[in-house]
Structure formats: structure tokens, C-alpha cells
Amino acid sequence: MSDQNIGKPVPRKEGRAKVTGAARYVDDLAVPGMLYGVTVRSHVARGRISEIIFGDRIPWDEFTVVTARDIPGANAVALILNDQPYLADRIVNHAEEPILLLAHEDKYLLEEARRAVRVEIEPLPAVFSIEDSLAKKEIVWGEDNVFKSFLVEKGNVDEVWDSPGLVVVEGVYATGAQEQLYIETNGVIATASREEGVVVQGSMQCPYYVHKALVKLFDLPEDKVRVIQTETGGGFGGKEEYPSMIAGHAALLAWKSGRPVKMIYDRAEDMTATTKRHPSRTRHRTAVTRAGQLLGMEIDFVIDGGAYATLSAVVLSRGTIHAAGPYNCPNVRIRSRAVATNAPPHGAFRGFGAPQSIFALERHLDKVAAAVGLAPEELRRRNFISRGETTATGQVIREEVDMGALLDRAFELSDYHAKRERFSRENVGNKIKRGIGFASFMHGAGFTGSGEKYLQSVVGCEATAEGRVRVLAASTEIGQGTNTIFAQIAADALGLDYERVEVVRPDTASVPNSGPTVASRTCMIVGKLVESAALQLKQTLAGAGLLQEPYTAEEFERACREYIEKNGALKSFSQYRQPEGVEWDDEHYRGDAYGAYAWAVYVAEVSVDTLTYEARVEDFVAVQEVGRVIHPVLAAGQIEGGVAQGVGWTLYESVVWAGGRMANGQMTNYIIPTSADIPPIRVHFFENPYAGGPAGAKGIGELPMDGPAPAILNAVEHATGVRFDSVPLTPEAIMEALEGEAVKA
Amino acid sequence: MAREKKGDESSAERDALAREQANAAGGESEMDLLLSEDGEARRRFLKQALIAGGGLAAANLLLHYQTNVAAQTRASANLVSTQTATAGAIPVTLRVNGRDYALQIEPQVTLLDALRERIGLTGSKKGCDRGQCGACTVLADGHRINSCLALAAAYEGAEITTVEGLARGEELHPVQAAFIKHDGFQCGYCTPGQIMSAVGLLHEGCPPGMTVRECMSGNICRCGAYNGIVAAVEEARGAKA
Numbered sequence: 003m004s005d006q007n008i009g010k011p012v013p014r015k016e017g018r019a020k021v022t023g024a025a026r027y028v029d030d031l032a033v034p035g036m037l038y039g040v041t042v043r044s045h046v047a048r049g050r051i052s053e054i055i056f057g058d059r060i061p062w063d064e065f066t067v068v069t070a071r072d073i074p075g076a077n078a079v080a081l082i083l084n085d086q087p088y089l090a091d092r093i094v095n096h097a098e099e100p101i102l103l104l105a106h107e108d109k110y111l112l113e114e115a116r117r118a119v120r121v122e123i124e125p126l127p128a129v130f131s132i133e134d135s136l137a138k139k140e141i142v143w144g145e146d147n148v149f150k151s152f153l154v155e156k157g158n159v160d161e162v163w164d165s166p167g168l169v170v171v172e173g174v175y176a177t178g179a180q181e182q183l184y185i186e187t188n189g190v191i192a193t194a195s196r197e198e199g200v201v202v203q204g205s206m207q208c209p210y211y212v213h214k215a216l217v218k219l220f221d222l223p224e225d226k227v228r229v230i231q232t233e234t235g236g237g238f239g240g241k242e243e244y245p246s247m248i249a250g251h252a253a254l255l256a257w258k259s260g261r262p263v264k265m266i267y268d269r270a271e272d273m274t275a276t277t278k279r280h281p282s283r284t285r286h287r288t289a290v291t292r293a294g295q296l297l298g299m300e301i302d303f304v305i306d307g308g309a310y311a312t313l314s315a316v317v318l319s320r321g322t323i324h325a326a327g328p329y330n331c332p333n334v335r336i337r338s339r340a341v342a343t344n345a346p347p348h349g350a351f352r353g354f355g356a357p358q359s360i361f362a363l364e365r366h367l368d369k370v371a372a373a374v375g376l377a378p379e380e381l382r383r384r385n386f387i388s389r390g391e392t393t394a395t396g397q398v399i400r401e402e403v404d405m406g407a408l409l410d411r412a413f414e415l416s417d418y419h420a421k422r423e424r425f426s427r428e429n430v431g432n433k434i435k436r437g438i439g440f441a442s443f444m445h446g447a448g449f450t451g452s453g454e455k456y457l458q459s460v461v462g463c464e465a466t467a468e469g470r471v472r473v474l475a476a477s478t479e480i481g482q483g484t485n486t487i488f489a490q491i492a493a494d495a496l497g498l499d500y501e502r503v504e505v506v507r508p509d510t511a512s513v514p515n516s517g518p519t520v521a522s523r524t525c526m527i528v529g530k531l532v533e534s535a536a537l538q539l540k541q542t543l544a545g546a547g548l549l550q551e552p553y554t555a556e557e558f559e560r561a562c563r564e565y566i567e568k569n570g571a572l573k574s575f576s577q578y579r580q581p582e583g584v585e586w587d588d589e590h591y592r593g594d595a596y597g598a599y600a601w602a603v604y605v606a607e608v609s610v611d612t613l614t615y616e617a618r619v620e621d622f623v624a625v626q627e628v629g630r631v632i633h634p635v636l637a638a639g640q641i642e643g644g645v646a647q648g649v650g651w652t653l654y655e656s657v658v659w660a661g662g663r664m665a666n667g668q669m670t671n672y673i674i675p676t677s678a679d680i681p682p683i684r685v686h687f688f689e690n691p692y693a694g695g696p697a698g699a700k701g702i703g704e705l706p707m708d709g710p711a712p713a714i715l716n717a718v719e720h721a722t723g724v725r726f727d728s729v730p731l732t733p734e735a736i737m738e739a740l741e742g743e744a745v746k747a
Numbered sequence: 748m749a750r751e752k753k754g755d756e757s758s759a760e761r762d763a764l765a766r767e768q769a770n771a772a773g774g775e776s777e778m779d780l781l782l783s784e785d786g787e788a789r790r791r792f793l794k795q796a797l798i799a800g801g802g803l804a805a806a807n808l809l810l811h812y813q814t815n816v817a818a819q820t821r822a823s824a825n826l827v828s829t830q831t832a833t834a835g836a837i838p839v840t841l842r843v844n845g846r847d848y849a850l851q852i853e854p855q856v857t858l859l860d861a862l863r864e865r866i867g868l869t870g871s872k873k874g875c876d877r878g879q880c881g882a883c884t885v886l887a888d889g890h891r892i893n894s895c896l897a898l899a900a901a902y903e904g905a906e907i908t909t910v911e912g913l914a915r916g917e918e919l920h921p922v923q924a925a926f927i928k929h930d931g932f933q934c935g936y937c938t939p940g941q942i943m944s945a946v947g948l949l950h951e952g953c954p955p956g957m958t959v960r961e962c963m964s965g966n967i968c969r970c971g972a973y974n975g976i977v978a979a980v981e982e983a984r985g986a987k988a
Contacts, residue, residue, distance in 0.1 A: 023870020235936025646971025
């Protein structure tokens, strides 16, 4: 293995196409004879469909109309529980639920037609909050509104509370929904017939999820369904499960009409109808000694899953496991539940439950520190987990971890202590209050628990007679740099130039299932398979007596040519195997939750204008240990991007709900950060190679979403002296609290 | 794959028509496919966003348009769905990237749709279609505009530049090169708009007291590549100065 590409800022594979406008996204493609498709949705959160009326002045006989009755296979989006229908049949459980599909060649007439369909729905009582769902105000799912619950037990927290000399600190924390708001809306083009099967191309993170869903929807053999990812304009989790829905819809229209069908969501439709980050509510009860040692943590974590189970169970799982953070506490109980409401189903969004539970913990620990008279960093230093100690699930940390060193570096880069002191002094009498705060956290890479073992991901590597290498994987490039880092990894494994390696476009007809592009698994888990598949390719050539190390590119090329002439093709495949000693108990939620964690300390500096009540992030330092950094520029970009989304979730992004519908489904009233709202983000990596990742790399994609919210709110508390325990923290919320303080004073 | 499949006879006819138009416009094979949908695009109903965004030119066009709506609605009622000439279309010549495109378009067609669907230049992106995200930014006589809020017919005579018109053969425009160097993008969807906005900004200059961050704030990047974008723009400004 050479080291000529990994760690270097090689050019992005698709960079040139993206800056010249040559990159083709799905809406840039068209197929001859193509129709457009749209969805007629419910305007009611819960109810019984009584009648569908097709308005006049529309030439309906020109339209293809699909209802639940036209579905050839199962009317359920195959995922975990398969409880979500493709098209509502009699009952609707959330606003914007799909009821009917229309296709026509004229997309403008189609829009008129969509508006001309009137669906009469008798409303049924609905539930819109976690509290009402838990209180069973109305049962809207299953027997008790609970999709999934977990219980994590470490030690015996019940015996802690009565110990003498303890301080007990309680708190309640809440987070709101967040729209992924990728700039390319969801879109696909489908062709479908019983003879030819179903072909869908489009914007997505997980081609094999879509494949699995279409097989069930059409009741077709696996080889009659083909899914191709087109260039994808962002996902952030929002294109993890939802593309199975739109792909199914377009394919149903194509199946019935016999014509190709393109479906591209309008921005408002994409914002209001597709998944968002799960809202959450977390209660903490913590026992701490006067010396600041954590003795017991009792955590109750609840997320709002919306109307169908979709991915809520796994989002809950990740949130649950991260809820106790990177601390060594002997007694922990985490009870968690994902509950049903009549909101559109909430889904995957970068961080996948962890940002919610980490927000609660890192806000809470500042409160705990204050209760025992310690500085926030001092409390954390006394409890940071280190090698040989155990997490809440009893996972023994086997790698070296030094959270204290990350904290030191983050404080040094942000000038934390000097600013903390100076802001406290200068804020008196100033209209603009400044503050600085931090959060320390970790994020597990790869699927939780036994997930990777069940997935059994496969990656292929193929060489051509010209000595070029092609990586075959279903992991998608969605901006995070998959194509670039896979090429770096394969090139170094083979000792070749980066330009010799190409990553094939994911197409279920030609690439093996390397699993979904989620869970910070692409680099660490799939990248490791890329590395081993590339090494096998070399071993095949060596085994055939055609190649000996060291070799030149010309020798490699000659060896490939000779091998292919003799054997027809040169391919190797590598399948995931759980590393030795990794054990997970699904029933009791104990053991090695993740193969590896990335560790981090983030510092935020804020200003709060006491005239306008606006909070701004003025400076941000992100320090993390992520194993080996494969590409320094792309890795920093991942951190900066996650921080920007975290800043949005914390200060700007407020989903306004009205009767279970998003009332602000536009970019003018659902505000996300612009270049003027994001401070310089200073990113620093500690490298500590992890044996289970390619060249020692771990996962980083989700990590940066976890830290900003608590760091910013800790800084806001420093600035204003007022505790805020929920996000988004809008100017209205700041106004209410500061005016309340003024009244008290 | 699906895109290579041929349709039925009538769609083959439409393809032929589309290819003719594409050839007239100097099209490529990819564009043939794109254009095949547009021989059929008719009976367009003016979107509210256009009314909001169009100004005086739009108001005039709107008057012209209303009569057409009546005619077209009648056409719909008669179930006429295979018209060949587009009712209400007017001849408009757009000059894009130094080249003239003679089009027959309805007055309410946006510049973005004209570029993407009539001319086949799909580099400019539709992120919101309401002037909120900036992905559709192009230059009109050197100035940045949201092409989704501009009516194509109102830009006859203007020099339109899209992201496809920046590079000189293999040689990238300095702003494009700076975006690659500073990793000013991830998913790439907002990138054509960001780049056109940056080129426009170099031409316009940042008003006194305003930063590049503020001058670029009309172009949203959800990947959060703002630090790279700002670095790229700063470098290109420096090189120009």
C-alpha cells in the first residue's frame, strides 16, 4: 500500500462537471414520449376519505389516474414495519398524505388538473404533540401510539439517589423539526411494464432501498427492477427513505400509462410533504457529588415519529445510545420512546437522533456544573470517558481517547478563557451581549449494534485491459465526496495514480449492494471494503504470476491486459465481516454499539442584540478526532457544512405547524443560513488511526451536526444570564425570556 | 437504459420536430432528448410568482397573455391535445452565451424555462422557482438576475450569460477555477448560480461597507460550503484587482 493519495487534497472527481454546468441532475434529463406526474395529497391530518371529485373543465380522458386500487403488489413502502401506504386507501393519517396520482404530457395542464381534484375527507380526531401522544389523548397508531421503545441500564441508578452528600439536578429539553432543504428537490424518471420490468433513475442516497421497495410494490422478481442514481443535489438524510415513495409513484404512473414518467417535486411540496428531523423532548435527572463526579444519570428521551413508523425505531436507537455522551458514569438508565402523531412522518436527517439527545445532555451538564459550583469544562474533565472505561451500553472503549486534549485545543484556538472573562466584564451595560460556550460529544460510525452484520455489504473492484480501475459500490456521491475518497483509497491500495481510478455510477444492475449511504458509514465501513477489494485485485494478479511488488503503472497495465486476455475479466469483491470481539445484545441493548466513535469539542461565540433580540454566531471552533483524514479539504467541508446546518437548527429554522401541516413551506419564511449568517468555522483534526477503517479513517459526516446547538445555547446563557433549553431559539423566544427577566428585576 | 428507448409513432414525430428545432439551435444529442418534451408544452398558466416578479414588462405581457388563456382554455375544453403550433406563442430571439436562439415561446415562459427546456442549457438550476434560492442566477448584460423570476420575452436584445458560457474551451473561467481550488461546493446544485453570482459581483463590485458574505447572501448553499465560496470569490476579486 502506498500513501501518495490519502491525506492529500486531490481534485474532486466530479468537480469540473459541477462548475461548468455539465453535471446532469434528474430534472436535466428527458426521455422521448415522457409524461409528467403529480400527487394529489390530503389536506386533512386524519380522516376518512368519503369521495374523490374530478372537477370539470379538465380533459380527464387524456390523463393517467392512479389510486391505491391500481397497485400490482403490496401497498406499503418496504422499510422496517411496512406500515406506510404508497397511496392512502380510505383512511388518511397525516396532512399531505398521497391519495391519487396524475400524469399528463403537459405539466402546466397537469397542475391545473391536480387543483381540480377535490378529495372529501371526514376528519377524525388527531394528535399533534409528544405530550398528547404519550397521554393517549387519541390512539392514532397501534395499541398505544408507541412505535418503539428502548431501555438501557448500566449499574443500578435506583440506588444512587438517597446517597448522602449528593446533588440532584433535573432538566427538560426540547428540539424542533428541521427540514433538510437540499437545493435539488426530490425527483425521478420511471419506465415500467410487466414485460420489461421497472427502471427508475433519480436523486437518492440509497438505490437498494428503492430497489427493495419497488420489488414489493410491483411484486416483481429482483432482476426486473433497476434503480440508477443520477447526480444528486444534496440529501442530508432527506433522500434516505423518501425516494422509495416518489420512485414508486412515478413507476405506478408509468406502469399504467405505458409511457415514461418524470416526477419532480415543487419546492413547497418537498418542504411540506417529505420527511424532517424528529422533534424531541428529553428529561434528565442527574446525581453528582459535590466534587463534580457523575454518579447517576436517568434519561427519558422521546421523539415524535409522525404518522408512520418509517425509520423512527433506528433514529431512536442512535439517539438513545448517544444520550449519555462521552462520559464515564457508573449508573445510567436511558428510557426512550418514538411516538406517533398525525404529522407527516419524520425521518432521517444528518445525526439521526443523536443531535437531539446530545443537545439535551450538553445543555444539562452546564446546569449540573453550576449546581456544584464548577466551571462547565471542569465538570466535564472530571467525567470524560477514557480507554478501558465503559459507555452507557457497557461498551469498553478500546481505542485511545483523550477528550481533555481536544478540549484544550478547542479552548486554545477559540481563546475561550480570556473571552469568557472579558465578555462577562464587558456585557454589563452593553446592548450587545457576547458569550462563549462549548459542547463535548462523540458520534458512532456505521450502523448501530448488529446492523452492519445483517447488512453484509459488498464492494467490487474491476480492472480494465488498459489498467484502469473501477470501483463498484452502491454508495452514492451526494456532495460529501464519496467518489473522490473511494478513488483515493483504491489508488493507494494498488499503488496507482488517483486518475487511474474511477467510481462507477450506482446502478443496481451493475453494482453490488454496499448498503445505504447513511450513518457516517461510507468512508469507514464501505471505504474499508473498497480497500480490501482493491488489495484482492492485486493479489489475484500476483497469484497468477503476472505482478510482483514493487511495480510500475505500465507493469500493472500489462498484468491486467494479460489476465483479461486469458480469463475474460478481472474483478474482485469484498464483503463486510464483523471485526473479532465486537458483541452486541439487541434484546438488552448492551455491548458494542458502534465499531468506532469520532470524538469532538466545539466552541461557539455568540452575540445577542438586546434591542432586536437576534442571536448571531460570531466565531466557531470545531476540534475533532476522526481517525485518519482521507481528504483534508473535503473533510473540513463536511465539518463546516454540518456546523452550518447546526447553526440553522439552533437559531433560524422554525417549522410552523398548523393542524399538522407545515405552514411555512417556503424559503422566505422557513429561514436557513446564508453566507452572511455563517461565521468563519475553524476546523482542527486530531488523527488517531482506527484499525477497522481504510488507512485508519472513521466516519465524520454526521458528527458536526451534534455540537453546534448545545454550544450555541451554552454561549447564549453566558451572554444573557438566561437559560434556554429548547431549539430553535428564535428572536421571539429571546424577547419573551429577556422581557420576563426585566419584569423580575 | 431508459433514455435510449424510442417512444411510439406520435412521440417519434415529436422527436423529429424536436430534433429539427434542436438542430436549428445548434443542439447536441442530449438536447434532442430535452427538447422532445417541449414541442408539446402549451396552455401554460401564468404562475403567481411571475406576476410578483415581472415588473412593467410583465404587466404588458400579462395583458397579452390573458387573451391567450381564454383561447387556450377553449382549446382544452375541446380536448384538443395534439396541436402542433403553440397557440399564443410569439417569436423571441434570445442571445445566450454569444449566440442567437430564435424561439417561438408563450409570453409567460420564464427565462429559466426557456434556457433549460427550449434551448437545452440545463446548467442553470431550478431550486425553488420563486426567486428565493438563487440557483437559477444568470447574467443579463453583466448583471445578476434570478432567471426564474424573469420573463424570457422581456430579455430579447439582452446579452444573457449562463454557466455554460464561462469557460473558453478547456480553460475554466477564473471564478470556476477558484471554486474548484477552494472547494466552494459539495452537491453542486447551487453551484452554477453561485458562480454566476460571483462573476456578476466581480463586474458590479461590492458596495462600500458591504462584505462578500453579504453580497453573495442571495445564493443559498445548503451543503454549507460558504467558507469555500467566499474564499473563491475573494481570490477571484484579488486576481481581477
